[in-house]
Amino acid sequence: xxxxxxxxxxxxxxxxxxxxxxxxxxxxxxxxxxxxxxxxxxxxxxxxxxxxxxxxxxxxxxxxxxxxxxxxxxxxxxxxxxxxxxxxxxxxxxxxxxxxxxxxxxxxxxxxxxxxxxxxxxxxxxxxxxxxxxxxxxxxxxxxxxxxxxxxxxxxxxxxxxxxxxxxxxxxxxxxxxxxxxxxxxxxxxxxxxxxxxxxxxxxxxxxxxxxxxxxxxxxxxxxxxxxxxxxxxxxxxxxxxxxxxxxxxxxxxxxxxxxxxxxxxxxxxxxxxxxxxxxxxxxxxxxxxxxxxxxxxxxxxxxxxxxxxxxxxxxxxxxxxxxxxxxxxxxxx
Amino acid sequence: xxxxxxxxxxxxxxxxxxxxxxxxxxxxxxxxxxxxxxxxxxxxxxxxxxxxxxxxxxxxxxxxxxxxxxxxxxxxxxxxxxxxxxxxxxxxxxxxxxxxxxxxxxxxxxxxxxxxxxxxxxxxxxxxxxxxxxxxxxxxxxxxxxxxxxxxxxxxxxxxxxxxxxxxxxxxxxxxxxxxxxxxxxxxxxxxxxxxxxxxxxxxxxxxxxxxxxxxxxxxxxxxxxxxxxxxxxxxxxxxxxxxxxxxxxxxxxxxxxxxxxxxxxxxxxxxxxxxxxxxxxxxxxxxxxxxxxxxxxxxxxxxxxxxxxxxxxxxxxxxxxxxxxxxxxxxxx
DNA sequence: TTGTATGCGTTATCAT
DNA sequence: ATGATAACGCATACAA
Numbered sequence: 270x271x272x273x274x275x276x277x278x279x280x281x282x283x284x285x286x287x288x289x290x291x292x293x294x295x296x297x298x299x300x301x302x303x304x305x306x307x308x309x310x311x312x313x314x315x316x317x318x319x320x321x322x323x324x325x326x327x328x329x330x331x332x333x334x335x336x337x338x339x340x341x342x343x344x345x346x347x348x349x350x351x352x353x354x355x356x357x358x359x360x361x362x363x364x365x366x367x368x369x370x371x372x373x374x375x376x377x378x379x380x381x382x383x384x385x386x387x388x389x390x391x392x393x394x395x396x397x398x399x400x401x402x403x404x405x406x407x408x409x410x411x412x413x414x415x416x417x418x419x420x421x422x423x424x425x426x427x428x429x430x431x432x433x434x435x436x437x438x439x440x441x442x443x444x445x446x447x448x449x450x451x452x453x454x455x456x457x458x459x460x461x462x463x464x465x466x467x468x469x470x471x472x473x474x475x476x477x478x479x480x481x482x483x484x485x486x487x488x489x490x491x492x493x494x495x496x497x498x499x500x501x502x503x504x505x506x507x508x509x510x511x512x513x514x515x516x517x518x519x520x521x522x523x524x525x526x527x528x529x530x531x532x533x534x535x536x537x538x539x540x541x542x543x544x545x546x547x548x549x550x551x552x553x554x555x556x557x558x559x560x561x562x563x564x565x566x567x568x569x570x571x572x573x574x575x576x577x578x579x580x581x582x583x584x585x586x587x588x589x590x591x592x593x594x595x596x597x598x599x600x601x602x603x
Numbered sequence: 604x605x606x607x608x609x610x611x612x613x614x615x616x617x618x619x620x621x622x623x624x625x626x627x628x629x630x631x632x633x634x635x636x637x638x639x640x641x642x643x644x645x646x647x648x649x650x651x652x653x654x655x656x657x658x659x660x661x662x663x664x665x666x667x668x669x670x671x672x673x674x675x676x677x678x679x680x681x682x683x684x685x686x687x688x689x690x691x692x693x694x695x696x697x698x699x700x701x702x703x704x705x706x707x708x709x710x711x712x713x714x715x716x717x718x719x720x721x722x723x724x725x726x727x728x729x730x731x732x733x734x735x736x737x738x739x740x741x742x743x744x745x746x747x748x749x750x751x752x753x754x755x756x757x758x759x760x761x762x763x764x765x766x767x768x769x770x771x772x773x774x775x776x777x778x779x780x781x782x783x784x785x786x787x788x789x790x791x792x793x794x795x796x797x798x799x800x801x802x803x804x805x806x807x808x809x810x811x812x813x814x815x816x817x818x819x820x821x822x823x824x825x826x827x828x829x830x831x832x833x834x835x836x837x838x839x840x841x842x843x844x845x846x847x848x849x850x851x852x853x854x855x856x857x858x859x860x861x862x863x864x865x866x867x868x869x870x871x872x873x874x875x876x877x878x879x880x881x882x883x884x885x886x887x888x889x890x891x892x893x894x895x896x897x898x899x900x901x902x903x904x905x906x907x908x909x910x911x912x913x914x915x916x917x918x919x920x921x922x923x924x925x926x927x928x929x930x931x932x933x934x935x936x937x
Numbered sequence: 938t939t940g941t942a943t944g945c946g947t948t949a950t951c952a953t
Numbered sequence: 954a955t956g957a958t959a960a961c962g963c964a965t966a967c968a969a
Binding site: 604615 | 961962963964965
């Protein structure tokens with residue numbers, strides 16, 4: 270830029286004003302001269318230097334447990350669009366909860382070292398909050414998650430939260446299944462799963478309706494088909510499967526078919542996070558659709574609010590998912 | 604850091620040495636004092652300042668057309684792991700080719716403004732190279748793509764390329780279908796598709812074997828089922844579908860079923876980019892599996908090489924995909 | 938071995 | 954309206 274200033278015959282500060290500052294109070298002639306010089310020299314700002322001087326990085330951090338899963342890649346994509354529209358840049362940090370207790374702390378610090386101006390943190394459980402909260406003092410943060418406990422996250426200064434209420438959604442879905450006559454359930458969870466809203470809601474729904482037959486499977490989706498097949502062949506097989514997401518749903522589906530049962534005649538399946546993947550199955554998977562875009566939009570809005578610095582009241586949003594009854598659910602056949 | 608130095612009673616430079624520099628020649632006592640002070644003050648490097656002084660950002664840019672699609676989110680995830688292992692940080696930039704001609708140039712410049720030390724660029728077509736090449740002078744770059752023309756990308760200084768040879772893979776798959784007796788084909792492409800290896804390979808395979816019946820569909824996957832259904836119901840329906848990926852494959856599948864045909868008895872389907880999604884369909888989708896992790900590993904290796912600064916010869920890698928014959932393909936029934 | 942001084946590219950605060 | 958100059962937080966060559 271110093272070169273540009275020289276070439277245009279003006280001071281550095283003038284060039285800076287023209288190129289990146291407020292446009293006020295610079296005569297058109299000078300402007301054009303500077304612009305022309307910049308063009309000719311192929312000048313590009315150095316954002317690192319710029320943000321060092323401005324003392325704001327223009328970075329927004331995103332903490333997620335995975336980016337391969339459709340749910341998170343979709344979230345990342347949408348958030349990225351919205352963040353970019355605000356003239357900021359998204360940097361994501363995948364934090365693997367399985368790799369030690371303080372992996373999350375390290376991940377956060379990496380982002381903090383990059384001086385992020387704001388942060389969106391996916392919270393698997395509201396109870397993880399204490400791990401993050403102390404490290405995020407002074408960083409405008411939006412917490413994002415499906416744990417219904419997040420709804421009571423109010424009262425934190427400079428932090429906002431969004432909850433996709435998967436608890437209610439799942440509970441409603443399971444009750445629907447009970448209404449259809451199902452009495453033996455199986456919950457298909459991921460490997461090393463921690464108890465989340467989906468499982469809790471399933472358990473609560475069954476308990477409240479006096480249904481006591483629930484088997485829980487914890488597997489990577491690759492293992493699910495054979496485990497489900499074995500289960501279906503041995504003794505009192507479940508008639509209803511509640512699955513973590515479409516991947517696990519399809520995997521369970523495969524196991525059920527392999528055991529010689531058909532959906533929805535013998536067995537019903539519900540996915541707790543369904544998308545086009547489940548929609549294209551045959552029969553198509555019933556499930557709970559999460560309004561991801563809506564949630565991302567709200568997250569971006571809250572973040573903007575948080576980053577504006579204006580001390581507004583802490584806000585906690587709840588978004589209701591939608592139950593999609595497609596073809597994989599039906600009344601139990603005697 | 605200046606605080607840390609003061610607290611430890613040493614000079615700033617000493618603190619700097621201990622915290623981030625080479626560990627040589629600093630007495631253990633001093634080291635510990637500095638480390639303790641840093642610990643107590645909760646010191647974190649400011650990477651922006653650090654990289655400004657070092658004149659290297661520690662950033663690697665990734666240019667991709669989407670992050671929502673499984674192929675790219677998976678690529679991003681793997682690349683991110685590998686890049687992070689090298690002590691670098693990945694920043695991605697989604698560039699939507701549909702939004703104007705020079706969107707790609709702008710996207711690149713954004714990353715360049717961030718002073719990325721290296722770049723991984725997904726090239727949809729080798730012919731897009733001229734758009735990027737001039738802007739990437741001086742930035743170690745690895746080009747990544749499925750266009751077979753990329754294999755002849757040699758001769759560029761400081762740039763490397765990796766090609767997943769989808770042309771060969773697709774051509775082989777289509778020839779297999781011809782061997783099975785298929786004579787009427789449909790290629791299911793995305794909306795606003797540009798001609799890519801998959802389509803070219805399909806056309807070439809058919810032509811070389813004297814098969815002249817090919818219909819091409821360009822649609823978002825949401826539209827595919829009804830369009831395929833309509834096609835199946837009218838006149839001479841295709842007996843073989845070659846689909847862009849599993850999403851389009853499943854969508855076509857749905858249309859075929861809706862029209863009252865079954866797979867693979869009446870119709871065969873092949874996906875040009877298959878994954879667990881196709882594997883869990885019923886019948887499971889045959890297709891070409893791209894060794895994404897392998898490709899990402901090679902990309903990371905090449906990038907390391909490129910960024911090492913050592914002037915090695917330009918390298919161009921080709922990776923062969925694998926044909927997975929599952930259940931959606933079979934001989935044509937008369 | 939440790940301290941001093943300077944530079945990195947930009948913005949911002951002043952004078953002019 | 955424009956130009957000089959001091960930060961910004963850290964790394965490093967060089968001096969002590």
